[in-house]
Amino acid sequence: MKTRQTVQQVPHTIDGKTRMVPIRVDAPAPPRDWDNLVLNGVTGIAALVLTASVVWSTASIGDLLSRAVVEPAAYGAAVVFDLAWIACMAIEWLARYDEDRAALPRRAGHVMLLLAMLAVGAHGKVAGYWEIGLIGAAVSALAKGLWTVVLRHQTPPLDARTRAWIQGELADAGASLALIPVRRQLQRAQAQVSAERAAIAGPDSGSADPDRPDESADDPDAEVIGIRPGAVTTKDAVRIAWDSGVRDDEAAARYVAKTTGKAPSPDTVARYMRLLRNGMAS
Known part of the structure; x- marks a missing residue:
């Protein structure tokens, strides 16, 4: 059995006075949590894919827009396409305990992702390589799909009564916050x-x-x-x-x-x- 060093407090008496003192002892080591390691690995892969998607989309859409405007403005606008659906995905995660509130950012994220994919595809068509445009658009879809799977896996399932109870608690807290500006x-x-x-x-x-x-x-x-x-x-x-x-x-x-x-x-x-x-x- 594997062990590890740990610190424990034990009583120690000198001249009739007892104090708790720390000592190092060997304790059984807990088994490795493979589920948590795999989840951390998948989350890291999803973050890497998301970064690659943002870089690719920004480069493609920025090159497309730079044909009409200066490059700083073109690439600044290009990064908005991916950041928009990423922000919607983050809000969806924050509202994971309330399915009704999570529905709007989920739908908005799908629409914004579609716009980003169309822009990447348009760049491939304008550049004369429509195949590259399709593949580039698929990168954003893969990033969004992978993160959707990861977030859904980490969202705990709740029955209807529990969701209703949570919504009631949030409503009470919201009412208290709303009264502050009203009193003012x-x-x-x-x-x-x-x-x-x-x-x-x-x-x-x-x-x-x-x-x-x-x-x-x-x-x-x-x-x-x-x-x-x-x-x-x-x-x-x-x-x-x-x-x-x-x-x-x-x-x-x-x-x-x-x-x-x-x-x-x-x-x-x-x-x-x-x-x-x-x-x-x-």
């Missing part, structure tokens, strides 16, 4: 509404904002007194400054003083800014 839009809209109400109220307006609820006594800003009914408060001004990108307490205090017409308490401004930084302000 709502905050910006609310800030604009507050600023608009403050501008419309004017200095002589004496009516309170009917849409503004009364604040409870235990609210964090209960001690803040509005300059006039219906006008923007210190809290509103701090919120508007925050939504405008102000993150410094002193800059926010200057904005509040300019907006409300009265110098606010630095501690009050700092408290509101701290709540905004912690995401606790409403």
Whole structure:
């Protein structure tokens, strides 16, 4: 039986004190994983074939396009033909657990591969060697086919219920991500509404904002007194400054003083800014 050197932790006692110390011991070596070695070899072959396909297609299509444009632009456009279906194949791999999402990049990859093969074949025809054009086009098809086989082999099969469960989990995560920009839009809209109400109220307006609820006594800003009914408060001004990108307490205090017409308490401004930084302000 084959063995290999490995390190183990064993207890060792000196003067009645025991510590775990490392020692080297011979342990049975695990059998060679031939399946993994073969898969790695096939993946390497597929990568080599893909590289050769990109080089051949770029050279062929670039030579074809260089008849009408300068060579840097021709070869730059030529490499797009293969990179397009390769990118679709990568997206198909990322969506391997969701067959519905993987269908679109799979179909798009087939269409882009066909366009690349037609371009390579057209180069062979224009050059007077249509046989070479057909063989060159087959190189891209072989590369795409080989990678399709490799990726399908590594894609685990899932039953319908498992796929539905995964889709539900992804939907929940997507909903949480979608709410982030929505909340930002709502905050910006609310800030604009507050600023608009403050501008419309004017200095002589004496009516309170009917849409503004009364604040409870235990609210964090209960001690803040509005300059006039219906006008923007210190809290509103701090919120508007925050939504405008102000993150410094002193800059926010200057904005509040300019907006409300009265110098606010630095501690009050700092408290509101701290709540905004912690995401606790409403």
